[in-house]
Amino acid sequence: MTTYDDSGLAPSEREGLGRRLSTFFYRHPRVRLWTLLALPVGWLVLVYFGSLFVLLLSSFWDTDSFTSEVVHEFTLENFQRIFEQDVFRNVAWRTIQMAVFVTIADVVLAFPIAYFMARVASPRTRDILVVLILVPLWANYLVKAYAWRTILSEGGVINWALDPFGLHFDGLSTVGLWLVFTYLWLPFMILPIYAGLERIPTSFLEASADLGGRSFTTFARVILPLAFPAIVAGSIFTFCLTLGDYIAPGLITSEQFIGTVIYNIRGEALPTAAAFSLVPIAVVLVYLLVARRLGAFESL
């Protein structure tokens, strides 16, 4: 570059590689776009869809009955097993029920909290509440699940409190698991509802009051319909997270759920596990389609 001034070349010839590249990309906007997208799209297609595709593919493979090794022979046996054996149907149904009940419980708990934060609390209280709701998310999920085991167990705090009244709660059960899930996923429900409620203009509520709407009417006919997409958005988290979890069910109950079955059979019957894992994927896809219909994606 020291010879810059006396090179005697035209400006375009003096330009370096970077300059020429940028000119090239300016002239070819499509190439520019795809070059920019190559990495993320490549990641999405190969790593994300690629692994899903391999999962789908392995559900059509067979295993050696002695060594449990995967044999690359096409078979529909895995799907046959899943549809014909009661246990897989029962487990899938139990898991979906659990996901539904957890979602309902979380909505019931989250809505008043979110409403208080969005409409009642002072800005200072609101900030404190947001932090308090987020804090548990920083603690490791495993620690929380194990802590719940201690709380629910025979000598745990719940039974310690119930004991003087001669009562006993079998915590390490499906009901206990429902409590654990409801606790674990609650923040994922509060935050979308809070965001949704905050977006409702105060003028709407005033208008409702001016038109003679009592508080319940305003709630049922103004607030709830406007907040509904946010509730559905939150339910996507609680529903899907419950559907796929395998650690909490393994720790809290002896009942099998989709996640625990996949985890348990993956070593010996990988193709069947792969086939079974398509069940929650299908359920979630249906759920997302319904959620989209209900406008949940606009509230995310």
Added chain:
Amino acid sequence: MKGRTTRGARWAALGLIVAALCVVAAGCGGGDDDGDGGVSTAVEGLGTSLEEIQSLAREEGEVNVVQWAGYAQLTDEFTAATGCAVNTKDGASSDDMISLIQTGAYDGVSASGNASVRLMATGEVAPIDTDLVPNYADVQEGIKNQDYNSLDGQPYGVPHGRGPNYLMFRNDIVPEDTDSWSIIWEDDGLQEYAGKISIYDDSIFIADAAVYLKATQPDLGIDSPYQLNEEQFDAAVALLDKQAAAGLNYWPGDVAKQVAEYTNGDSVVGTTWPYQYVQLTGADPPVPVTAIKPVEGTTGWSDTWMLYSKAENPNCMYLWMNHMISPEAQAAVAEGFGEAPVNLKACELTENTNHCDDYHADDEAWWEDVYYWTTPVEDCGDDDDSTTCKTQEAWEAAWTEIKG
């Protein structure tokens, strides 16, 4: 026209994606061809003499092993002597161990019979040259060259130790003179301790039902609890179904979970490894538990340290196998895990001088009704060709159904 070209481009893009995915799938699917079955103990990178192994091990500098919780002992001493740092990964079940070994990230494994038989068959573990494992000479002869640690007389590893699966109970809740598995199989016990029965979560537990049936229903004609024909298998599954209906706590090889349950009283009776018994009685304060081999006999294991056939650090693994059957390590394992050593020189080194007698290390008669884990296969092992037995696959499927 424009619409058509765009659509064409889209199809082309889709085609490319599918093609790319097929490449991925083919990459994952191919390979794995076994070589010829000749028994050569050569492993790539392995020294041919003990001296060479020792010097190559210093270059490797580490060994990665899959183990049952609590197996690796005196690792610091081993590292100081050989230069190989020891990294351990606990397996929760034999199936878990097989999948871990198949990742290719480990040099060896402490395999029980229901894993070792499969690993030898698939060629995932290598035959070993016992001349390069000096301590092998001290291993009890009765445990060498068994069908779970050798193939056609060729050893595939070194024995680690053996032990029974105990019946363990809280002796402040369950009668102290309990001496039979009936407490976890028959109605009285199932009703009394419903919801507080601790069961190992693995299909191999079906054999525990078979052991009980072998003793209580001789009409079924069960010989080995791992070779069950249709009728015997159905009887075992029926027994397990009845048990599962009572409410169980499964422990999926997660030792800490079971120890916590017995400590809290969430579980009061069930099946366990000696390791948990040692932990519970050694806790502060000690948990009041008793562990016994019931009158019907029990399942158990005789484990083997095996070398992964494509091990990255075969020299360190050879030294590790030699270390684990040294008298010092054997003594530490025997007391730490609660099992019988296979190198009886260890008996002089245990802190409890009676350990070997307590664990019947040299008392073959005691082990006669301990049925070591092995892989269920189609061949029933009898002369009758017309009967077939349930395979591992069937055991696995049944176990998922039993848990419901």
